[in-house]
Amino acid sequence: MTDQTIALQFTSVSFSYPALQVLEDVSFHFHSGEFIALVGPNGSGKTTLLKLILGLEQPQAGTIRLLGQSPKKSSNLIGYVPQHASYDPTFPITVQEVVRMGLVGSVKRGQRKQELEQALWALEQVELAHLASRPYSELSGGQRRRVLVARALCAKPGMLILDEPAANMDKESERRLYATLAHLKGATTILIVTHDMRQVSDLTDRVFCIDAHKEGGVGRTVVQHALEDYEDGIKRVRHDVKLSGDQCQKEAFNG
Amino acid sequence: MDNLAGFFGALGSPDFPFVRNAFFAGLLSSVLFGVLGSVVTVKRIAGLAGAISHAVLGGIGIALYLSATGKVPGLSPMVGAIVFALLSALIIGTVSLKSKQREDTVIQAIWAIGMSIGVLFMAKTPGYTDPSSYLFGNILLISSQDLVLLLVLDVVVVFLAWRFYPQIEASAFDEEFAQVRGIPTRAVFLMILSVTAIAVVLLQTFVGIVMVIAMLTLPAGTAGYTAKNLASMMAGATLYAFFFSFSGLVVGWVVDVPVGAMVVVIAGAFFLGRAAGNLIAKRRKSHDKGEKSPA
Incomplete structure (x- = not known):
């Protein structure tokens, strides 16, 4: 189902906060239609990497191309699912209105009828219409x-x-979420950012880890690890088998 | 009952224009309290609005002093209030965006320093100036010109809320997602803060600082218990605000007490009553669930 069009490409990207070098010389890419897991422990720079992809931060060195453009320009081509951990339960809003938010523009007002139809279509995709x-x-x-x-x-x-799609979720909810993602796989490029370093869903085509520093470097970098089948619905990340972030691994590694 | 009949008689009588003006002031300010109050509530910036409305006293004190001592003859207290409101909105907004962890300290500092400056300058102003008259205001002193100003502000605020409703709703509900969608969330935040600051200045000169902050939070808070969405919260809060203002005016007239304070007490009692009712209903619901679930 994947094609050779590059969906996301990092080339020698470095980023630091005033007193902290977070990422250094990061290069990796993946293709349209792929299901990707980006894993890293808490505090490794996952959130920073996500902000760079979403265009909320700018790298100090290197380039990022997202769907052929800079992340800021292509933000309308991205569907982002945040953790939304700071959600306010007293906020008065219906499910349909939350979904319509996905169509909101920077300053424009959209067509109500068209937006409602699209929101209902999107809810049908996740079986919550x-x-x-x-x-x-x-x-x-x-x-x-x-x-x-x-x-x-x-x-x-x-x-x-x-971002951390299965955080604070029971097994049944997680199963339903991944069933939705399986339905979308291929037609949409999917990137999952997670702290779970050991296991990923069996939908995953490739896994990138925010890894230790390169020799002589201060910030962390990104490497690709091999995957192996573990049990039904789960793949295990082989941290002992490192691949270059830019290596296209088409065949699954089977031990 | 005679007093009550007297109130409605005065409301319709051309001999008591101040009662009619107070009624229309309640009606027009309810729109501002309902719309802005709902935004302030869902954005959780009531503390910021509170600090701005109290800091305004500093500007009023300085303007009164400069005018009374002849240093700047004829300087209106409203000019000082607008300068202080925008200045405090700018400081609080910048700190809130740049340094979240210092936000509380700065809000409290601006609140206290603004009020203290006001009291100091009023003390040195020739003649007697009572700071409490600015804290509670007097809705019965509103002129027809003031009503026109309120109407203009109503139109501006309702238009902005309608025009940028999706952006306001998205940035209040999920700021990170709104940023990814390209909404200038900082600009939206600063716009809300500035409009609130200007509305606070206008409203506090009519109804007093305490009533402004109470009416920005209590009607919206009460409406929030039953509202389905932000728009219905705005509509509900507007109706509640008008109901509180009108009942405060009636009760204030009938038992001869300050109207502003009466409005705040009625609004507070309603909000607390609604909160208590909600809590009891929740407890009953969880109790019923506990009884129904198998052992």
Whole structure:
């Protein structure tokens, strides 16, 4: 299902905060239609890397191309599913209105009827169309996360980015979420950012790790690790088998 | 009952224009309290609005002093209030965006310093100036010109809220996502803060600082318990604000007490009553669930 079009490419990217070098000489890429996991422990620079991809931070060195453009220019082609950990349960809003937010422009007002139709379509993709009129705060944590996936899908993006999609989720909700992602795989490029260093979903084509520093470097870098089948629905990350971030690994590694 | 009949008689009588003006002031300010109050509540910046509305006293004190001592003859207290409101909005907004961890300290500092400057300058102003008259205001002293100003501000605020509703809603609900969608969230935040600051200045000269901050939070807070979305919260808060203003005016007239303070007490009692009712309903619901679930 994947093609050779590059969806995201980092070339020698470095980023630092005033007193802290976070990323140094990061180079990796993946293709359109692929299902990618980007893993790293807490504090490794995952959030910074995500902000760079989303165009919320600018690198001090190197270039980032997202769907053929700079991240800032291509932000409308991205469907982003944040953790939304600071969610306010007293905020009055319905499920449908949350999903319509995925179509909001920087200053423009959209067509209400068209937006409603698209929001309903997106809710159907995550099998939650029957909850469209319900208050968002009445949903379970797993349902809320799927609503956020629908919000990201609403603008029919070329790429879906999910930050810690399974955090604080029970097994059944997680299974439903990954069933939705399996349905989308191939038609949409999917990037999952997670702190789980050992296991990833069996949907994953390639896994990139925010790894230790390169020799002589201060900031962290990104390397590609091999994957092996572990048990039903899960793949294990082979941290002992490192590949270059720019190496296209088409064949799954099987031990 | 005679007093109540007297109030409605005065409301319709051309001999008591101040009662009619107070009624229309309540009506027009309710729109501002409802719309801006809902935005302030969902953005969780009531503390910021509180600091701005109290810091305004500093500008009023300085303007009164400069005018009374002849240093700047005829300087209106409203000019001083606008300068202080925008200045404090700028400082608080910048600190809030650049250094979140210092936000609380700066809000409290601006609140206290602004009020203290006001009290100091009023003390040195020739003649007697009572700071409490600015804290509680007097809705019965509103002129027809003031009503026109309120109407203009109503139109501007309602238009901005309608025009940028999706951007305001998105940046209040999920700021990070709004940024990714290209919404200038900082500009939206500073715009909300500036409009709130200007509205606070206008409203506080009519109804007093305490009533402004109470009415920016209590009607929206009360409406928030039943609102389905931000738009219905704005509509509900506007109706509540008008109901509180009108009942405060009626009760204030009937029992002969300050109207501003009465409005705040009624709004506060309603909000607390609604909060208590909500808490009891939640407890009952969880209790019922506990009883129904198998052992």
